[in-house]
Amino acid sequence: MEAADLSHHTSRRFNEDLERVRSKVLAMGGLVEEQLAGALNALIEGDSKLGQAVARNDHTVNGMEVSIDEECSRILATRAPAAGDLRMIVATIKTITDLERIGDECEKIAHIAARLANDERPADRYRAVKHLGRITQTMVRDMLDAFARLDAQLAVTTARNDRRVDEEYEAIHRQCITFMMEDPRTIRRALDIMWVVRALERVGDHAKNVCEYIIYMVHGKDVRHTSLERVEQEIKSRNAQS
């Protein structure tokens, strides 16, 4: 199978339709990026109003998923796309599902942030969350950039970073448990933190999924259950051939 070639169509309208869908997905991605940034900010700065605003705004993300899904179904029904275009539509439908789930995780973080805003800020613990948040935000941004550029190499690199997210998550988890054992009074807050980092870990997983769809979209290879090293080798050999 060849790399996705979105520029050759019998109908120019079709091309425009596909471009429009892509832009809609990326607009949804931009909103999700903003939600993630807002939720983390609300937590770290103790801004309960921002937390509530982010939580309320999740319905906009859901609305975008529905709208793009309808558009994709329409294209499938009326244009019956094939090869690269079909892969793109299929990958898009899966991507928006993961984006919507990332939005849901942001809503969870925002709710907790709004609640914790009234408590005292613990400088050190939020630093770890801030760090994990930054890695996750970078993953989401890179995955969306890879989608926009149809860059499979970037997708692979980004998918790799999920490992770091998992490691950080484990570390914070252990830390929280230690705190809880030392001082039972911190249990409530530690539990909240654990929910937040769990949500971030899931965001990383969803971002990795989208990267796998991007690789599928560009190279036609389903890499969902393949090791990333093999995927990278595969991509390198294809780039050498073309």
Next chain:
Amino acid sequence: MTGSKWWWTWLAARVVIALAAGFLLGLLFGYPYTGITIVLSALLVRELWALRRVQRWLQGVPGVEAPEVGGVWGDVVSLIANLQRRKQYHKQRLLRLLRELRRATAAIPDGVVALNSQAEILWFNRTAARLLHLRARTDVGLRIENLVRQPEFIRYLRAGDYAQAVVVGAALDADLYLHMQLVPYGDGQSLLLVRDVSRQQRLEAMRKDFVANASHELRSPLTVIAGYLETLAQDRSIDPSLQAPLAEMRRQSSRMTGIIEDLLSLSKLEASHGAADREAINVVAMMTQLRRDLLARIDPGTVVQIAAQSTDRLLGDETQVHSAFANLLDNAAKYTAAGGSIVMRWWADRDGGHFAVEDTGIGIAPEHLPRLTERFYRVDPGRSRATGGSGLGLAIVKHVLQRHGGTLEIASVEGHGSTFTCHFPPDRLVTGVATA
């Protein structure tokens, strides 16, 4: 020289001479016409051979230089070589210009991105790449909104109104703020100018925090002072000659409290982000209540009327809207002499909902109109000090309207009166339900 008719004449002469020689030579052997044929063939072969060399040269077969041939083709070759040299010269000039332009745009401290009519990237400078996280070369041809995904920016791009700029937070860096403005040019193309305004945003934030904090801190001491002054005013044992000073102190402290309350409202309005809430407000009921409150405060001679042509409700923040309308009424009352009239109007049409306060007061000279909503702006400082007020009322009204997507319209004739109209957009209107 080439192409002059002498040259062609000379060529023709040479051909004739060659033919004549051939004829004569052939005549020697008894075949004069064969002689001519041979000469003609030789000439033809020579020209065809030269032509082939020229053709190979033009085709760009590697290793073939410009052939040095005589005759017609020789001249053609040198003409073509000339043309090529000139084209090369022009091309080098253009390339040089382009390089200069590139270097100039790279030197601009702001980011510049050129977009075509589809908002696809044509080129961008290094600063733009850094600020917007673009990748040199590979991102050319992609739509800008696919890579710069902030919802605020996408809305700005789609809205099409580029008179204003927009400030968006950078995606990953919470401290980076980008001032972005689209400048259309040429045939549907546009330039996106990006500037790092993080420092200005920080300063703005510090200023707003300072105002809010200072006002808050000033509130409590003032409340204490006002309390004591009130007690003293009612204390019979105080020397009567102190009554007047005490009354003045109470007035001034009340004025300070008013200014601080207004500063705090304004701070709260500035701090709130985005559009106002959308609860349904019964405007007619609010006007009735405002009228009652106003009549209790002002001179009995002044007439306050309500002209409500619509029962539509307003979707907004009740507190903010009440504050805005009250401020407008206060202004009308302040600047209208006893016996004048104040009319409140509320109507709805295709363009939305409109609330107006019309008075028969002293009016405002046209030169003051553009600055009226500035904070602390006074048309007549002397008079304002006497009538009180914080100077923030109209700034508050303007901010409230902004939060509701509306605008403030001011019309006034000096000596006759003024009309302040609040225009609300149609999406803030709910068709009135007839109340029982």
